[in-house]
Amino acid sequence: MSATVKRPCTAAEQAGLDPERIPAHVAIIMDGNGRWARAQGKDRLSGHWQGYRTLKNIVYAADELGVRYLTVYGFSSENWRRPQEEVGGLMHLMLQAMRAEIEELIQNRVRVRVLGRLHELPPDLRREFEEAMRRTQNFDRLTFNLAINYGGRAEVVDAVRLLARKLQRGEITPNDIDEAAVAAHLYAPDIPDPDLLIRTAGELRLSNFLLWETAYSEIYVTPVCWPDFSRQHLIAALADYQRRTRKFGAVVE
Numbered sequence: 027m028s029a030t031v032k033r034p035c036t037a038a039e040q041a042g043l044d045p046e047r048i049p050a051h052v053a054i055i056m057d058g059n060g061r062w063a064r065a066q067g068k069d070r071l072s073g074h075w076q077g078y079r080t081l082k083n084i085v086y087a088a089d090e091l092g093v094r095y096l097t098v099y100g101f102s103s104e105n106w107r108r109p110q111e112e113v114g115g116l117m118h119l120m121l122q123a124m125r126a127e128i129e130e131l132i133q134n135r136v137r138v139r140v141l142g143r144l145h146e147l148p149p150d151l152r153r154e155f156e157e158a159m160r161r162t163q164n165f166d167r168l169t170f171n172l173a174i175n176y177g178g179r180a181e182v183v184d185a186v187r188l189l190a191r192k193l194q195r196g197e198i199t200p201n202d203i204d205e206a207a208v209a210a211h212l213y214a215p216d217i218p219d220p221d222l223l224i225r226t227a228g229e230l231r232l233s234n235f236l237l238w239e240t241a242y243s244e245i246y247v248t249p250v251c252w253p254d255f256s257r258q259h260l261i262a263a264l265a266d267y268q269r270r271t272r273k274f275g276a277v278v279e
């Protein structure tokens with residue numbers, strides 16, 4: 027008698043998704059912490075702390091559903107313009123969060139990377155991030171990219187500066203500077219471009235996030251504020267993505 031061995035259903039299948047068409051790279055603009063806090067009668071930092079709890083859920087949900095790379099906008103190069111108390115509170119939150127989460131991230135073989143001008147961050151936070159990157163560098167599950175002190179234009183400027191130095195040293199000629207050369211000097215050149223960009227809290231803009239990398243990303247905007255964004259909302263975004271036809275500038279019949 028031959029028994030049919032059934033493959034256990036993946037989390038993606040259980041969620042009604044096609045496991046073969048899960049976007050490899052999902053990027054998220056986590057917006058609406060302040061609005062969420064105001065609606066609750068709380069201060070803005072409470073919104074950011076609730077946003078951290080959401081982020082933790084979404085990291086593990088994304089990994090479980092088969093996403094390979096998750097990139098989130100944690101702190102933009104423009105966020106320094108916020109009141110000093112909020113900026114300080116966010117730096118403190120990131121330090122506490124990194125310290126609290128690192129062992130669980132390691133247990134789950136999540137690779138942490140931090141993208142942005144790290145040298146401008148407070149030294150203790152920079153050390154914590156560098157330590158997290160070092161300790162998780164060989165992991166093969168989800169790669170979790172935190173964009174911190176990140177700006178899309180600054181990233182392109184930094185890439186151009188690296189190329190200019192190579193040109194000055196005579197290592198390259200102007201004709202070597204093409205799209206592939208610029209892409210190779212961005213903060214995470216080995217990571218594929220985002221397939222799906224999610225923005226919470228309803229605004230229809232990119233806010234200087236991954237400007238180069240999102241050239242052909244599918245964009246999904248939800249009115250839900252980040253602190254309320256759940257695994258179910260992530261599944262809804264992935265389902266919407268799976269209903270789309272990607273064209274990359276070509277004609278698709």
Ligand code: FPP
Nearest residue numbers: 056057058059060061074077078100120123
């Ligand atoms: C945008 O909401 C959110 C931020 C500027 C910060 C994002 C930070 C977190 C989600 C906390 C966890 C982060 C890490 C890296 C552990 P907003 O303040 O602009 O909201 P508003 O537009 O409603 O005012």
